[in-house]
Amino acid sequence: MGLDPSPRAAGGGGFAFVGRRRESGLLRGALQHPPAVVLIEGEAGVGKSRLVSEVTVDLVGQGGRVLYGSCHPLREPFPYGPVIDALRQAGPYLPSAPEMSPLAGVLSPLLPELTDHLPPAPADVQETGAERYQLVRAVRAVLEACGTAILVIEDLHWVDEATRELLLLLARDLPPHLGLVLTYRQEELPPRAPVLGAAYRRPPGTSGAEIHLAPLTESDIHALTAAAMGPRATHALGRILFERSAGLPLVVEEDLITLSEQGHRGYLSVEVVDPVTRLDQAVVPRGLREAVTTRVRGLAAPAVAVVEAAAVLAVPTAEPVLTQVAGLDPEQGMEALMEVLGAAVLRESQPMQYGFRHALAQQAAYQTIPGPRRRRLHEQAIAALRTVDSPPLVQIAHHFRALGDQEGWLTQAEAAAAQALGLGDQGTAAALLHAILAEPGLDEDVRTRVALALSRTATYSVEYTASVAVLQRILADPQLPTATRGEIRVGLGLILTSQAGDPAGIRELENAIEELGEQRPETAAHAMSHIALFATFRGQPAAEALAWIERAERTVQASPDEAARATVHADKIAVLTQIGHPEVWELVDRLPREGRDLAVLRQTARALYNAADAALDLGHDDRVGALLEQSQELAHRTGAPHLDAICRVLRQELAWYEGAWGDLEAAYASLFDQIQDIQMLEIEGSLVLGALAEARGQWSQALKRYTTARDAGDYAVWSADAAAGIGRVRLAQGEPEAAWAISAPATDSLRNNGPWLRSSAVVPVAVEAALATGRPESATELTREFERATEGHDAPAAIAHLHLCLGLLLRDDDPARARDHFDRARATFQGIGRPYPAAQAAEHAARTLIPTTPHRAAQDLTEIDETYRRLGATFDAARCRRTLRDLGEARPSVGRRGYGGQLSPREQEVAGLLATGATNRDIAHALFLSPRTAEHHVASVLKKLGVTSRQAVRDALTTNNP
Numbered sequence: 001m002g003l004d005p006s007p008r009a010a011g012g013g014g015f016a017f018v019g020r021r022r023e024s025g026l027l028r029g030a031l032q033h034p035p036a037v038v039l040i041e042g043e044a045g046v047g048k049s050r051l052v053s054e055v056t057v058d059l060v061g062q063g064g065r066v067l068y069g070s071c072h073p074l075r076e077p078f079p080y081g082p083v084i085d086a087l088r089q090a091g092p093y094l095p096s097a098p099e100m101s102p103l104a105g106v107l108s109p110l111l112p113e114l115t116d117h118l119p120p121a122p123a124d125v126q127e128t129g130a131e132r133y134q135l136v137r138a139v140r141a142v143l144e145a146c147g148t149a150i151l152v153i154e155d156l157h158w159v160d161e162a163t164r165e166l167l168l169l170l171a172r173d174l175p176p177h178l179g180l181v182l183t184y185r186q187e188e189l190p191p192r193a194p195v196l197g198a199a200y201r202r203p204p205g206t207s208g209a210e211i212h213l214a215p216l217t218e219s220d221i222h223a224l225t226a227a228a229m230g231p232r233a234t235h236a237l238g239r240i241l242f243e244r245s246a247g248l249p250l251v252v253e254e255d256l257i258t259l260s261e262q263g264h265r266g267y268l269s270v271e272v273v274d275p276v277t278r279l280d281q282a283v284v285p286r287g288l289r290e291a292v293t294t295r296v297r298g299l300a301a302p303a304v305a306v307v308e309a310a311a312v313l314a315v316p317t318a319e320p321v322l323t324q325v326a327g328l329d330p331e332q333g334m335e336a337l338m339e340v341l342g343a344a345v346l347r348e349s350q351p352m353q354y355g356f357r358h359a360l361a362q363q364a365a366y367q368t369i370p371g372p373r374r375r376r377l378h379e380q381a382i383a384a385l386r387t388v389d390s391p392p393l394v395q396i397a398h399h400f401r402a403l404g405d406q407e408g409w410l411t412q413a414e415a416a417a418a419q420a421l422g423l424g425d426q427g428t429a430a431a432l433l434h435a436i437l438a439e440p441g442l443d444e445d446v447r448t449r450v451a452l453a454l455s456r457t458a459t460y461s462v463e464y465t466a467s468v469a470v471l472q473r474i475l476a477d478p479q480l481p482t483a484t485r486g487e488i489r490v491g492l493g494l495i496l497t498s499q500a501g502d503p504a505g506i507r508e509l510e511n512a513i514e515e516l517g518e519q520r521p522e523t524a525a526h527a528m529s530h531i532a533l534f535a536t537f538r539g540q541p542a543a544e545a546l547a548w549i550e551r552a553e554r555t556v557q558a559s560p561d562e563a564a565r566a567t568v569h570a571d572k573i574a575v576l577t578q579i580g581h582p583e584v585w586e587l588v589d590r591l592p593r594e595g596r597d598l599a600v601l602r603q604t605a606r607a608l609y610n611a612a613d614a615a616l617d618l619g620h621d622d623r624v625g626a627l628l629e630q631s632q633e634l635a636h637r638t639g640a641p642h643l644d645a646i647c648r649v650l651r652q653e654l655a656w657y658e659g660a661w662g663d664l665e666a667a668y669a670s671l672f673d674q675i676q677d678i679q680m681l682e683i684e685g686s687l688v689l690g691a692l693a694e695a696r697g698q699w700s701q702a703l704k705r706y707t708t709a710r711d712a713g714d715y716a717v718w719s720a721d722a723a724a725g726i727g728r729v730r731l732a733q734g735e736p737e738a739a740w741a742i743s744a745p746a747t748d749s750l751r752n753n754g755p756w757l758r759s760s761a762v763v764p765v766a767v768e769a770a771l772a773t774g775r776p777e778s779a780t781e782l783t784r785e786f787e788r789a790t791e792g793h794d795a796p797a798a799i800a801h802l803h804l805c806l807g808l809l810l811r812d813d814d815p816a817r818a819r820d821h822f823d824r825a826r827a828t829f830q831g832i833g834r835p836y837p838a839a840q841a842a843e844h845a846a847r848t849l850i851p852t853t854p855h856r857a858a859q860d861l862t863e864i865d866e867t868y869r870r871l872g873a874t875f876d877a878a879r880c881r882r883t884l885r886d887l888g889e890a891r892p893s894v895g896r897r898g899y900g901g902q903l904s905p906r907e908q909e910v911a912g913l914l915a916t917g918a919t920n921r922d923i924a925h926a927l928f929l930s931p932r933t934a935e936h937h938v939a940s941v942l943k944k945l946g947v948t949s950r951q952a953v954r955d956a957l958t959t960n961n962p
Contacts, residue, residue, distance in 0.1 A: 015253050016227030017054050019220030020047070026209040027055045027181070031064075031150055033207045035174035039195060040183045042213030044360050045250030048183040051213065052152055056181075065093050065149040071158035074314050076392045077420030077428040080163050082153050083139055084110050091117060093146040100145055106138035118142075134639070136166050144175035152181045156195055157188035160428050168196040172674045174206060203673035215247025224249065228256045250360070254292065257344055292364040295345055302328055302336035307345055311365035312377040315395065316355035324384040325377060378402045393419050394428065410436060410446065417453065430454060430470070437477065448484045451477065455488040468495055486515030490527045497534045498642075506531055521555050522564035528552035529571035533610070536578035545575050563599035566592075570607035577614030578758060582794045584611070585623075593630065598638045605634035605643055613650055616657070617717060617758035619797030621833045624654050645675045649684050656688045659835040661872050664692060683709045683718050690725050695836070696913060697875030698922045699729050720746045720759035727765035732875070736772035743769050747782055756789040760798035767805045776809075783809055800828035800837070807844060815848040822848065839867040843880065850887070858887050874909060903944055910937040911945070 023040075030036040040048050056066045069086030078084065087107065094100065094117035105119035122134075143151060153159075153167065171180055184195050194200060202208050216224070222238035229237075241252050296307050309325035310317065323333025337354065340346045345361075346354050356362040369377070378399045385396050393416035400408035413432050420429035433454040437447065451474050471492040475485060489512035496505030509527040516524040532548035535541075552568045559565060573591070576584040588611045591604045612627035628647045635643040652667050668685045675681050690705030703726060710722035723746035730739035743766035750756050756763075763786050770779035783805040790798050807821035822845035829838035846860035861880045868877035903911055913922065920935055 015249075015256070016224050017050065018223045018227070018249075019216045020051055020054075020213075023051055023211050023213060024055055026211055027051065028058065030207050030209045031055065031059060031179040031181070034148065034177050034179050035206045036179040037171045037174065037200075037202055037206060037208040038179070038181045038211065039209075040181065040211045040213065041186050041195075042183075043185055043187060043215075043248070045248040046213045046215060047249045048213055049154060050249065051211075052154070052181055052183065056150055056152065059150065063148070065146060067146070067149060067151050069151070069153045071153065071155045071160075071163070072315060073158045074395060074398055076394050077416070077423045077425035079110070079423055079425045080135060080139065080166050081425075082159065082163055083151075083166060086151055086153065087111060087139070087142055088113050090114065090142060090146050090149075093149065094142070095145060101141040103134070103137045103141040104145070106134045107142060134636070136169055136641075137636075139166060140170060140173070140175060143170075143178050146178075148177040150179040150181060152183075154183045156182045156184035157186075160425060161197070161430055162425055164197045168198060168200065171196065171200060172203060174203075201673065204669060216249055216252075217247065218242045221247065221249075221252055224252060225256070254361070257295070289364040289367065292345070292361055293368055295343055296365065296368070299339060299343060299345070300336070302326070302332050303339040303343075306333065306336045306340050307365055308369050308373070308377060309381075310340075310346055310355060311362055311369060312374065312381055312399075313355075313395070314362060314366075314398070316349045316353035318352055319354065321384045321388065322354060324387075325380045327380065375403060394432070397432070406439065410439065410442075414446070414450065417450075421453065434473075437474070442479070444479070444481065447477070447479060448481055451480055451484055451488060455491050468492065471495070482515050483517065483519040486512040486517075487520060487523050489515065490523050493527065494530060497530065503534075506534055522559050522561045525552040525556035525559075525564060526567045528555065529568045533571045533574045533578075536575050542575075542579045545578070549575055562597060563603065566600040566603040570603040570610070573607045574610035574614070577611050577618070579793075582792075588627075593634070601634050602638040602640055605631045605638060605640060608634070609643055609647055609650070612647075614758065616650065616654060617797065618795045619800065619828075619832045619834075620794075621654065621657055624650070628654075642678070645678060646680055649675070649678070649681050653684055653688055656691060657832075657834045657836075659871050661692060661695075664688065679712065683712050686712070687718070687721050687725065690722075694725060694729055694732075695871070695873040695875060696922075697732075697878070698913070698919075699733060700919065700922065702729050717758045720750060720762045724759075724762035724765045727762065727769060731765070731768060731772070736769050739765065739769035740773050740775070744778075751785060756786060757793055757795040757798045760786070760790075760795070760801040764801050764804040764808060767808050771808060779805075779809060796828055796832050800825045800832070800841070803828065804841060804844070811844075811848060815851070819845045819848040835867060836871055836873060839864050839871070839873075840876065842867075843876070847883070850883075854887050858884055861887075874913060878909075903941065907937055907941050907944065911941045914938065914941060 027038055027040070030038050040051065042048050056064070060066055067086040067089050069082035069084075071082050084107075088111060091114050094114065097115075097117055097119050100117060100119055102119050102122075105121050108115070108118045108121040111118060143149065153163075156164070156167075159167070167180070167182065174180060182195065186195075189195060218239065221242040222233070222235065225233040225238045225241055241256075296304060299307065305326035305328060306322055309322050313321070313325060319333060319337055320330070322337065323330060326333060326336070328336060337346070341348065341354070345356075345365075347357055349355050356365070366374075381399045382396055385392055385399075393412055397409055397412035397416050400412055413436050417429045417432040417436070420432065433450050436442070436450045437454065442450075455471055455474055471488060474480070474488055475492065480488070489508050493505040493508035493512060496502040496508060498505075509531050513524050513527050516527075528548050529552035532545040532552065535545040535548065549568070549572050552571070556564050556568050569587075570591075573584060573587050576587070588607070591607055592600060593604060595601060608627045608631035612624045612631065615621070615623045615627065628651060632644050632647045635641070635647065649671060652664060652671070655661075655664060655667070668689060671681055672685065686705045686709035690702045690709065693699075693702035693705060706722045706725040706729070710719055710726070712718075723742050727739040727743040727746075730736070730742065743762055746759075746762045747766045750759055750762070763782065767779045767783055770776070770782065783802070786798075786805060787802055790802055803821040803825035807818040807825065810818035810821065822841050826838050826841035826845060829835075829841055842860065843864050846857050846864060849857035849860070861884055865877050865880040865884070868874075868880060920938055
């Protein structure tokens with residue numbers, strides 16, 4: 001028949017492509033609208049590769065570019081191997097090196113084929129985590145430079161963790177013209193495990209599909225057989241092929257190849273075929289097993305020896321190794337290999353590398369080799385592989401294990417894991433280390449080394465849930481030495497507290513300190529200082545946190561380990577910033593920003609982030625941007641993607657305070673799509689978006705956001721900030737008792753646990769609620785206690801909030817003194833760089849003038865109204881205008897002349913609120929309108945914009961105001 005069995009060949013290897021019209025349409029439609037992510041799932045032999053080949057061949061004909069990579073069940077360590085293999089094909093699509101992003105230079109050592117297209121590699125990065133992170137960015141840069149392209153990674157069920165993580169990050173942030181296609185077998189994954197290792201949702205603007213390939217129907221098999229065999233394709237033959245294959249096209253194709261070679265010599269008689277219900281349930285379908293066996297049986301003895309050698313080696317292999325394992329001399333080996341290739345039993349999968357078309361054929365051939373012969377072949381494979389340059393240790397370990405040689409397997413597997421870690425391939429290393437720990441009767445020294453190595457691989461994962469699962473499995477081993485258990489437990493405690501915000505991590509750290517004893521003081525000190533840091537985050541007394549820090553400093557004082565001392569120092573800075581210690585900024589300025597010790601620099605990056613986080617809470621906003629920039633630069637340099645992610649989250653909170661509200665919702669949507677499993681994002685995002693909804697008068701949405709933040713975290717600052725937000729909304733709704741009910745417990749928590757300075761926004765809310773509910777003594781006592789707490793501390797935001805409290809206390813009895821405090825609060829907020837709270841403080845001051853100098857009050861309120869409008873604080877602006885109307889000073893701009901088909905100023909406000917999802921009730925509250933008037937304005941806006949649904953308002957406004 002002259003069939004080309006290559007899955008890359010046009011037309012899918014010479015066989016007709018049948019039964020996949022719907023799936024082809026889904027795949028083609030997604031790839032024609034990049035960026036796109038397509039997941040294709042199906043059992044072995046169902047035609048996933050064929051579907052991809054058919055569609056991508058069509059797209060290549062239309063000018064598309066396709067890069068292929070495949071995962072393998074047995075492979076040597078190589079970071080991101082399947083993706084790097086795919087990028088080797090990118091040369092024709094890339095510009096010259098000077099035009100490429102400098103980021104791409106990281107790939108130069110891995111892709112010598114692309115020397116002319118890649119910039120020089122940057123200075124060596126000595127730590128694995130940094131190299132991995134830089135590789136991720138470099139891969140994206142090269143793919144983006146390819147222009148309109150499709151990256152296909154097949155057999156993702158065999159992917160290593162590092163490559164899986166890369167693909168997950170890539171799928172969350174695709175280059176604009178890239179289509180990503182991933183094929184896999186669900187049955188090969190752990191139960192309920194997502195194929196990308198974490199739940200994946202396509203980001204906004206990313207097209208795609210999730211395609212499940214089912215077996216072909218009997219009529220599809222008839223069509224395939226007729227296309228291949230013409231008039232010889234009877235219905236009886238089609239029925240037999242369908243029963244033998246259970247609808248798997250790969251099995252049918254193998255049968256058809258055999259029929260072609262044998263001239264249909266009665267090979268498939270009805271008598272030898274069992275009904276479908278009695279088909280063999282082995283991993284290799286019976287039809288395929290018989291097809292492979294039949295074709296091999298017709299080969300000469302040397303050719304059979306080459307097939308058996310290839311089956312034992314299991315991966316595509318060079319001719320000399322195949323020949324040596326088969327026991328042939330070079331001339332015999334060449335002739336035998338030519339015969340095998342001619343019979344389409346093996347193929348040249350890569351230049352000068354020969355293997356089976358697919359894993360099922362390899363398994364079928366392997367199962368036919370008698371046990372004694374298999375043993376001899378595995379021994380010969382070890383001997384042959386040891387003679388090659390850079391011996392493939394993973395493969396050698398595999399052959400020792402197949403021989404039942406535990407000692408040889410353990411030695412080679414540990415060496416292979418060390419090699420993989422050295423190359424930055426944590427996925428391969430982790431798989432090997434897990435396998436070693438599963439061996440019974442493991443030597444204690446080996447178990448200790450392997451467990452520690454495995455625990456360190458977990459810390460590189462972006463997905464903290466995967467890291468926690470790995471570490472918990474290691475700790476479940478009852479044979480771990482105590483000190484080793486303590487060191488691993490520290491890693492678990494750090495991940496739980498830092499990435500999950502889970503207080504259970506503190507118990508792990510305390511237990512670890514006991515287990516470590518005096519054997520590993522540096523690790524114990526790290527655990528102590530982290531407990532101190534977490535204590536301040538949770539609002540525990542400052543004295544307790546300082547005691548832990550002092551204990552950690554004593555423990556590590558005499559240590560020669562610079563990184564251990566840097567860790568404690570970074571945590572000390574974080575603790576001091578939490579409590580507003582005035583000397584902390586001098587310590588921050590002295591942090592090392594340069595040096596070759598990446599572990600020390602990583603601690604600097606962490607300290608800078610913690611300082612930025614505290615600075616924002618305390619009101620040192622002018623410091624935050626620079627601290628975040630330095631932290632992110634060091635995070636990139638040292639390979640700390642989690643730190644980079646939380647820096648990006650904090651930048652959005654800074655944008656809120658700065659009054660840069662225009663892109664906040666889109667920025668958070670992007671972060672939610674790109675960053676998964678980071679609790680901080682959910683809580684901080686809810687707080688900021690809740691505040692944005694509050695400023696617009698969308699109270700139901702604001703309450704929902706604030707409640708989410710309150711319920712999601714156990715961090716005192718988050719809880720207090722959420723309570724402040726809920727209290728402000730309740731006050732605006734005229735429900736002061738509800739405001740007191742939420743804010744009073746929050747201030748009690750601050751009073752008992754101490755983080756007054758970082759949670760100060762809730763105090764004026766509680767004071768205003770207490771005054772509104774007839775509790776002046778409580779308001780006074782709370783203010784005085786807050787005043788004492790701020791004394792001697794460098795916390796501008798808390799000072800501004802204190803002046804608000806003092807102004808509220810004096811507002812009714814001494815307006816002049818109250819105005820002075822409100823003015824000082826305004827000036828402080830302005831000095832910090834926060835226009836919104838500054839405007840609110842100014843509004844408080846202006847209202848104190850209404851009884852005595854209403855005209856001056858009106859002038860001030862008019863300016864404040866402009867500030868609110870500029871920020872987008874719809875509710876605050878409407879409140880000012882209502883007061884101006886009451887004073888007879890409102891500008892006659894709203895509703896005073898006809899606007900025809902254009903939106904009036906009031907309708908523009910209504911449309912703006914509609915575009916953010918506001919309900920009629922929200923609009924009425926925000927603009928101080930009656931429900932009926934709000935309804936009328938909404939109907940008018942929909943009519944003038946020419947839309948029939950509220951959801952279409954945003955698009956209509958964008959179209960009319962590009």
